[in-house]
Amino acid sequence: xxxxxxxxxxxxxxxxxxxxxxxxxxxxxxxxxxxxxxxxxxxxxxxxxxxxxxxxxxxxxxxxxxxxxxxxxxxxxxxxxxxxxxxxxxxxxxxxxxxxxxxxxxxxxxxxxxxxxxxxxxxxxxxxxxxxxxxxxxxxxxxxxxxxxxxxxxxxxxxxxxxxxxxxxxxxxxxxxxxxxxxxxxxxxxxxxxxxxxxxxxxxxxxxxxxxxxxxxxxxxxxxxxxxxxxxxxxxxxxxxxxxxxxxxxxxxxxxxxxxxxxx
Amino acid sequence: xxxxxxxxxxxxxxxxxxxxxxxxxxxxxxxxxxxxxxxxxxxxxxxxxxxxxxxxxxxxxxxxxxxxxxxxxxxxxxxxxxxxxxxxxxxxxxxxxxxxxxxxxxxxxxxxxxxxxxxxxxxxxxxxxxxxxxxxxxxxxxxxxxxxxxxxxxxxxxxxxxxxxxxxxxxxxxxxxxxxxxxxxxxxxxxxxxxxxxxxxxxxxxxxxxxxxxxxxxxxxxxxxxxxxxxxxxxxxxxxxxxxxxxxxxxxxxxxxxxxxxxxxxxxxxxxxxxxxxxxxxxxxxxxxxxxxxxxxxxxxxxxxxxx
Numbered sequence: 001x002x003x004x005x006x007x008x009x010x011x012x013x014x015x016x017x018x019x020x021x022x023x024x025x026x027x028x029x030x031x032x033x034x035x036x037x038x039x040x041x042x043x044x045x046x047x048x049x050x051x052x053x054x055x056x057x058x059x060x061x062x063x064x065x066x067x068x069x070x071x072x073x074x075x076x077x078x079x080x081x082x083x084x085x086x087x088x089x090x091x092x093x094x095x096x097x098x099x100x101x102x103x104x105x106x107x108x109x110x111x112x113x114x115x116x117x118x119x120x121x122x123x124x125x126x127x128x129x130x131x132x133x134x135x136x137x138x139x140x141x142x143x144x145x146x147x148x149x150x151x152x153x154x155x156x157x158x159x160x161x162x163x164x165x166x167x168x169x170x171x172x173x174x175x176x177x178x179x180x181x182x183x184x185x186x187x188x189x190x191x192x193x194x195x196x197x198x199x200x201x202x203x204x205x206x207x208x209x210x211x212x213x214x215x216x217x218x219x220x221x222x223x224x225x226x227x228x229x230x231x232x233x234x235x236x237x238x239x240x241x242x243x244x245x246x247x248x249x250x251x252x253x254x255x256x257x258x259x260x261x262x263x264x
Numbered sequence: 265x266x267x268x269x270x271x272x273x274x275x276x277x278x279x280x281x282x283x284x285x286x287x288x289x290x291x292x293x294x295x296x297x298x299x300x301x302x303x304x305x306x307x308x309x310x311x312x313x314x315x316x317x318x319x320x321x322x323x324x325x326x327x328x329x330x331x332x333x334x335x336x337x338x339x340x341x342x343x344x345x346x347x348x349x350x351x352x353x354x355x356x357x358x359x360x361x362x363x364x365x366x367x368x369x370x371x372x373x374x375x376x377x378x379x380x381x382x383x384x385x386x387x388x389x390x391x392x393x394x395x396x397x398x399x400x401x402x403x404x405x406x407x408x409x410x411x412x413x414x415x416x417x418x419x420x421x422x423x424x425x426x427x428x429x430x431x432x433x434x435x436x437x438x439x440x441x442x443x444x445x446x447x448x449x450x451x452x453x454x455x456x457x458x459x460x461x462x463x464x465x466x467x468x469x470x471x472x473x474x475x476x477x478x479x480x481x482x483x484x485x486x487x488x489x490x491x492x493x494x495x496x497x498x499x500x501x502x503x504x505x506x507x508x509x510x511x512x513x514x515x516x517x518x519x520x521x522x523x524x525x526x527x528x529x530x531x532x533x534x535x536x537x538x539x540x541x542x543x544x545x546x547x548x549x550x551x552x553x554x555x556x557x558x559x560x561x562x563x564x565x566x567x568x569x570x571x572x
Contacts, residue, residue, distance in 0.1 A: 016415055
């Protein structure tokens, strides 16, 4: 391509037309990924906090985790937390401010369709999650983690991660599309802390009152952590119920977000 | 459809709760022309443009953009129409050049992002994040994003608001270039000079309706003014009675007299006014014939009350 000079006298005539969808989605996902990597707060949330929790909970005897190895208990919980931070908190805050600053409105006039935009966002989330999973597994291995994996873990782990991503993304877009950006920022961080502390993400469910346990097991972060734990810290059985819980959350949140999302 | 007007609006009505933003507005913007929509704040300019862009649905009336429905044919229109919002729309941490390259990749035959940045004086800001650009640079980046896809039709909502003179001229050059290349431009603006310089057609809107439209020279040239100075507080009723029915006479400020007619000032009018002066012993000083500026017409049509 030669460098052209645009002047009033030789302005190029109109040549309208949209690019192929795949090119648009790749370009948008690239922009979102670069924006995310440049944002320090998001990196703290998605990478540094999970890794610090993994190191501190994995080494120190902060809580008794019951039978089995401490690190074997913690790694699946931190994986669930990584998905929670990226698909839910980070995505809710990012999308909430995009809506506030008219970015979503302006994209509505561009050839990239809403489906295309959601594909780009999902792609970005998945790329970040792959990096998170790799880092968490590597740090876990350094800390002495040797998974006692079920033979079917190669199928279950991706299924659970995808279902968890769908559920958290649906919840993120439900918040970002209805609340003010500042409210989304506060609520997304608060819910992150609540889901981190409640139920089986980092603490064994036996630490909670017996009456609360059946309810806690229905929370999406719990279902994801419990499901991952049951195949990576294997003691028999398959996480069918956990997957079902995640799928129900995903279906409900996505359906509700699709109905209520306001683009401006 | 190939020869449908760029924008055709018939009887557009748009209400928000109990306020009516647009109240039966009609206009037609031709292809290859610049159409300026002028109006005070709250006149319905942005609502009208955003209805054309597919952001709002008309409560009644029809809107056709390139012969298509802006809501149901949005998919087809998005590749053919460029949009610049009044403000914002760019991710705050995206860099100017990076953002424009991403926008370019949404279109089949885009302009070169670097060349467009250069044309708008943004080359040195290519690596600057959007939130660190000045207001004028942000405006120009929004304009660049609206035209990067080489659209047939561009909607610009107050593109030069808050720009310094250099940036304003660069924007005007770009709009002129677009028109010369055959694109249609719909331009909402507050600036009379901008509308007079750039547009083939001016549409003045107020309270959600069109109050005047036509080529700027026709709008202003068809009306004339006669000004003179004399002693203050003359009784003007005799003059008004002598003047043709379409003429008005007033004193504003004290000692400054203005006679306005909707046609051109002709020799008969001057004779009428000077005859009245002679009859009343009035020495008219600084007698001047002027055609109205677009601003005079605008203020006359939309009043002098301040708008929110």
